[in-house]
Amino acid sequence: MSIGEVLGLLQGEFPDVTVSKIRFLEGEGLIEPERSPSGYRKFTHLHVEQLRFILTEQRDHYLPLRVIKDKMAEGFGRPRALQGNDKQEIRLSRAELIEAASIDEETLAELEDYGLLAPVARRYDEEALTVARTVGALARFGLRARHLRAVKAAAERECGLVEQTVAPILKRRAPGAIGEADEVARELSALLLDLHASLVRTGVRSVLGR
Structure with missing residues (x-):
């Protein structure tokens, strides 16, 4: 996921967190997102959990980053199912x-x-x-959940676009077709997420009269 998506997941619980803050924590070595070939940061849910841990320790316990980093090295800040194995x-x-x-x-x-x-x-x-x-x-x-049916419907329509795009690849049944379809699906999903987020931001600005 992108740094903007990470920010969106965290801001409800940590309203003061910013993109600059996340980049600062990366620079301090507390998180290590991968980079895409074009240089964009690629975050996983493990990184989100690590950021939640860091921000909670700072907010609730006033711990310095050095101490938080030591705690993370000892296995704190990971979901239990991921401790000891990032792939699990x-x-x-x-x-x-x-x-x-x-x-x-x-x-x-x-x-x-x-x-x-x-x-x-x-x-x-x-x-x-x-x-x-x-x-x-x-x-x-x-x-509540009942208010979010439109969000689910929009996500399902976007998934339909992904399916429509990768279906011809899968039908070829050629060696490597599954891997190619997976790569295309991931890239297309990321593009659709970016588009969706931009459209929502544009709509919100309109609501606010900006």
């Missing part, structure tokens, strides 16, 4: 998801009822955690 996927139980996302059972039930997330083999992955946390933050503004 998050798999949370229902109770763990509720705790990690700081939501209640009613909110989780609403998310499932409206199709915003669903468990796989009774476990929730990192995307489900992100959805739950984001909806939890939106709830502070009076927005």
Whole structure:
């Protein structure tokens, strides 16, 4: 994900965080995002969890970055399912998801009822955690799962564009077709996310009369 998407996930909980702050923490060696061939930062959900840990330690415990960095080196600031292995996927139980996302059972039930997330083999992955946390933050503004059906519908339409684009690649059944389709899908998804975010920002400026 882009640095702008990371900022969007964090600002509900940390209103003062900025792009400059994230870049500063990177410069101090507390997070290490990858770089795309064109030089853009590429963040993962692990980086988001690390940033949440850093910002929480600063806000709640007033710890200096040096101490926070030492704690992270000891394994703090990682989701439990990722400790010791960055490649291991998050798999949370229902109770763990509720705790990690700081939501209640009613909110989780609403998310499932409206199709915003669903468990796989009774476990929730990192995307489900992100959805739950984001909806939890939106709830502070009076927005519940039922208000977000339009967001889900827009996401499904964008996924339809991705499917429409990669379907011919997959039909070729040529060696490497799956890898090519995956790469195209990732790139197209990133472009659609950027477009979506820009359109929302433009719409919000219009609402505010700017």
